[in-house]
Amino acid sequence: MVRHFHIDNPTMKNDSSTAGVHIPSARAIESVGAGGFRSDLLRSTSKSSAIKAEVRGLDFHYGGFRALKDVSMQVQANEVTALIGPSGCGKSTFLRCFNRMHDLYPGSRYDGEIRLYPDDVNLLAPDIDPVETRIRIGMVFQKPNPFPKSIFENVAYGLRITGEKRRQVIHEKVEKALRDAALWDEVKDRLHQPATSLSGGQQQRLCIARTLATEPEIVLFDEPTSALDPIATASIEELIIELKERVTILIVTHNMQQAGRVSRYTAFMYLGELVEFGETSRIFTRPAKRETENYITGRFG
């Protein structure tokens, strides 16, 4: 099973060994158990792989409505990929396919594949437990949604559901996640106060820390700054740029400037279709499609 990645991607190193690095490990994992959850083995190799996920011919239906039409694209590892498009274009719907959020609601159906690398599993396969997917792929929502518990418990929750019982480990990981989310200094003296006592921007960084605590491979951001003021927005954007060193990031935004600031790749979606995908700088300066240009220049949206 040799897999060839043909992607139009100037950043990809020009030696074929990049793609070759993870294939043996993927095979090794499959011998352990196909699609088995062994991210601990995989994490060491994930850094060098260029593609974190690949969407192939994804169709999504809910209640008889075809919300996504034959979407195909690649998500680069350790980069920020932005999904832009006018309201109702399906960008959030697309994002929520990655962590199978739609499974929570009846009447939804996925066709096609989202393959996660390096272990090469189809996230949409019926035999993949969405619970496992959601542990591996974190999500930050539009409105900050901390649990009405303490700051500490919010961050520790992901660890608790993955079965971590050692207090010392939980403490260390909570601190690390809060540091990674650039929140530690602001909350270290009030870890046991309710999370809802934080400001909006702090709450959103807490939600990011909560997601990071379990060390996901991809973090999905669904318009994470739409409920925040410009200063809080700036700090979240800064954080996203820093975080890509460690995780792969997909971000939905209807703020084009934000896509320009934080992302390396941009996908423009319209009416459930992926109209154009490429490097952000290229999409914004030389869009290939008419719709993309019209949207970017503000003629509609």
Place this chain on the structure above:
Amino acid sequence: MEPGTHDLRVLIGRQRLCDVLFEGLGAFMLLMSLFILAALFINLAIEGLARLQPDFFLDFPSRRAGQAGILSAWVGSVLVMLVTAAAALPVGVAAGIWLEEYAPKNWLTDVVEINVTNLAGVPSIIYGLLALGLLVHQFRLGESILTAGLTLGMMILPVVIVSTREAIRAVPQTIREAAYGLGASRWRVTRDHVLPYSVAGILTGVIIGLSRAIGETAPIITIGALTFIAFLPPAPVSAVPPFINFEWLSSPFTVLPIQMFNWISRPDPAFQSNAAAAGLVLVILTLFMNAMAIWLRYRARKRIKW
């Protein structure tokens, strides 16, 4: 002044008059209903307050009005309420959670939902008849505290289910998605989030159900509660092992409203003031329970912010 402006002012003036009239009428109606409640309460107090001595709570009923008390009645009421709560709470909460979090949305669950709502409107004596046939005769549970508690438990079940569902529905979907997004299973989401955040609302419903149950007479009479009990059920806890026993469950009993009913039907007027005093205790108990429900809800609102 233009004629058009004049007409407009007349119209506005008329509407303002309607406003004032309606406001007055509404306030009057409210005062009326409060007045009736107050009158009832004061009437009970005037007749019964003198009897509300410590002895009244520590004496068994007696043929002599002056020596009669409500010991067996209030102990019976408390024990029956215990069984009622123990029966209705787990069943009602589980049913509410299932309907809200687990049930598929199809015609079958629609039918279940409509029936649960309808059950709340079934006259209480029907529950009494059901219990008489099913619990007393079929299951041979006897005219016991257990039977009474289960009967009232069935009766308040719809209240508990409906309030559980309402409390659960108040938990924002974004909180559920946050938990699911971290990889929580449905059970973990329910156990760690939905249930803890809605517990105050659920308890409020249970208390309101219990405060309705504590005043119920008809179903209790139907299953054959005695009206004259001069002994207490066996104590549930004791100093010797096994410390806890459940013999009290099968004991005959009476409850406050039945004791009241019994005294009211006596010709001797002295018993009337006993009845008034017992009624006073019942009303205060109900008010106290409702106050507790309000307090719980208030505290939860202050404690949990989304």
